[in-house]
Structure formats: structure tokens, C-alpha cells
Amino acid sequence: MKRFGTSSGTEIDKKIEDLTPQNTVKTHKYVRKQFTEFCERRNYKLCAQTSEEQLASILKDWAFNMKRADGSEYKEGTVKMIWNIFAKLVQKKFHEEFNRETNPFRGVIFEGARKALAAKRKKLQAIPEKRKTNSVDLKAEEISKIISIFDENTPDGLQKNFYQIFSVELAWRGNEAVFCLTDYFKAECDNYGQPTGRIEYNTIFSKTAQSGEKHIAESKWLTPNKNCEDKCPVRLLKKMLSKRTPNIETNRLFLTPSILIGRKLKYGIKTIL
Numbered sequence: 001m002k003r004f005g006t007s008s009g010t011e012i013d014k015k016i017e018d019l020t021p022q023n024t025v026k027t028h029k030y031v032r033k034q035f036t037e038f039c040e041r042r043n044y045k046l047c048a049q050t051s052e053e054q055l056a057s058i059l060k061d062w063a064f065n066m067k068r069a070d071g072s073e074y075k076e077g078t079v080k081m082i083w084n085i086f087a088k089l090v091q092k093k094f095h096e097e098f099n100r101e102t103n104p105f106r107g108v109i110f111e112g113a114r115k116a117l118a119a120k121r122k123k124l125q126a127i128p129e130k131r132k133t134n135s136v137d138l139k140a141e142e143i144s145k146i147i148s149i150f151d152e153n154t155p156d157g158l159q160k161n162f163y164q165i166f167s168v169e170l171a172w173r174g175n176e177a178v179f180c181l182t183d184y185f186k187a188e189c190d191n192y193g194q195p196t197g198r199i200e201y202n203t204i205f206s207k208t209a210q211s212g213e214k215h216i217a218e219s220k221w222l223t224p225n226k227n228c229e230d231k232c233p234v235r236l237l238k239k240m241l242s243k244r245t246p247n248i249e250t251n252r253l254f255l256t257p258s259i260l261i262g263r264k265l266k267y268g269i270k271t272i273l
Contacts, residue, residue: 031085034069038062046090048098052109059087059104059113064120076124076131083117122218131171147230158243159254162236169233170201170220180253181206182244185237188221197224199234206251 007015039045044058063083067073074082087104094100104110124130150164151157167177183206188198199222225232240253248255 027081028085028089031082032089034066034082035062035086038066046093048100052102052107055090055102056104056107056110056113059083059090059110060116062086063113063117066120073124073127073130075129076121079120079124080117152236152239155243155255158236158240162240163254165231165233165236166222169222177254181251182241182253183251184253185222185241197234198222199237 039058042058042061046055046058063079066079066082084105090104091102094102104113147161150160152161163177166172172180184201184203186200186202186205188196188200190196200219201222202219204218222233222237224234229235
């Protein structure tokens with residue numbers, strides 16, 4: 001038996017290629033095709049003479065102006081995926097064909113391209129069907145079931161009621177609810193300083209004002225439900241905050257109730273709904 005293997009570089013590359021999922025291969029081909037068509041329309045060329053400034057400008061244009069073949073917008077998550085995939089393909093192309101190292105993900109010169117991608121995603125977030133997770137109103141019967149199964153007079157029940165309604169009202173995604181702070185909520189006032197009844201939600205409220213005025217377009221709003229107090233998100237928020245005693249030092253919104261409090265619910269919300 002030989003001390004080490006004898007596989008050649010070609011054989012190793014073939015094994016690596018075999019490990020690549022077919023979906024990944026198809027996605028890369030799709031991205032190449034879309035970008036090639038984009039460059040032809042814009043008269044862009046990626047060659048050895050393409051400077052970093054030109055490449056950054058191309059990626060900036062591509063980040064904000066990419067669209068489907070029929071002219072419709074991609075979804076927010078798809079835009080990020082396509083840009084990231086092509087940025088990696090660009091790195092590979094310039095390294096293998098031109099022996100040049102370029103880094104669209106961290107390079108300072110590509111900052112404008114990355115910001116264009118962020119601006120494009122922010123634009124798509126304003127379109128419900130283009131968001132990564134759509135915000136859809138709960139049906140009346142679903143809300144009624146939530147309210148009936150959880151007793152909001154207990155800490156555990158109040159938080160469950162609060163989360164089930166707010167996660168839809170504010171279109172929480174990923175771990176956004178886990179890291180939610182009480183500082184993110186602020187009562188809206190009119191020009192005369194009088195409360196309007198609405199609650200503004202914005203993560204920037206927890207930061208200093210050194211960066212300037214908050215971006216109102218990034219805020220989400222909680223509106224009082226005057227038809228049904230039990231389903232009112234504004235009322236639930238006020239009740240949640242009123243239950244916080246002075247000895248609570250953390251500004252985390254969701255706290256862990258004591259295991260000694262009250263009875264345990266027999267059924268989960270998914271079972272009932």
C-alpha cells in the first residue's frame with residue numbers, strides 16, 4: 001500500500017465538480033446568461049483592460065437595474081443571491097484569466113456597488129409580494145383562536161398573544177423578534193405634540209442621533225384597532241410595557257417568565273390553527 005494517494009489534479013477537479021449540486025450549476029448558468037445579456041445591452045466588456053473603477057461601475061449598475069427577462073422585478077432575496085453569485089464569478093474570472101485579484105465584497109472601490117444593492121433591496125421591501133417574507137393580514141377567525149387559547153393575564157400568555165399578532169403586523173423576519181428592544185417603539189405625535197394613537201417601530205430609535213435624522217421610510221406602524229380591543233396591537237404593546245417592573249434592567253422586549261407562574265397550556269398555536 002502506498003504512503004500517499006496518486007490522484008492527479010484533473011481527477012481531483014472532476015471529483016470536486018461531481019460534488020457541486022446540479023441546482024447550483026443551473027443557477028450559475030442562469031446568472032451568467034442574464035449578466036451577459038445585460039452587458040450586451042449596456043455595451044459593457046469584462047477584459048484584461050477593464051479597470052477596478054469600471055468594474056465597480058458595472059456592478060453598481062447591475063445591482064440596481066437587474067430585472068427578469070420579461071422586465072418584472074426579482075424578489076428581494078433573489079436580487080441579493082444573483083449579485084453575490086456574479087461577484088464570485090467575477091473574482092474567479094479575473095483570477096483565472098487575467099491573474100488579477102479583485103474583491104467586490106470588501107474592496108473600498110466597490111462600496112458604491114454594495115450600497116446600490118442595499119438600496120435596491122430596500123426598494124423591493126416596500127412591495128409586499130417582493131419581500132423575502134410577505135406581511136399578510138391574519139384572518140379574523142385565526143386572531144380569535146390566538147386570543148382564546150392564550151390568557152394575556154399571565155406573563156407567558158401575554159407574550160404569546162403579543163408575538164403572534166406583532167410578527168405579522170411588523171413582518172418580523174429571522175431573529176428580528178429575538179433581538180427586539182423596547183427602545184424600538186415610539187408613540188407618534190402630531191405637529192402640536194399630541195399623541196396620534198399610532199406607534200412607530202424603527203430599530204434606529206435605539207441608536208444615537210450622530211448619524212442624523214431617522215429615515216421615516218424605514219419605519220413600520222402599529223395602528224389602533226378600534227373595532228376590536230382584544231386584537232389591538234397598540235393596546236397589547238402598552239400592556240406589555242406596563243408589566244415591566246423597575247427591577248427589570250434589560251431593554252429586551254421578550255423576557256422569560258418564571259416556570260412557577262400559572263398553568264401550562266395543553267395545545268400549541270399550530271395545533272389549534
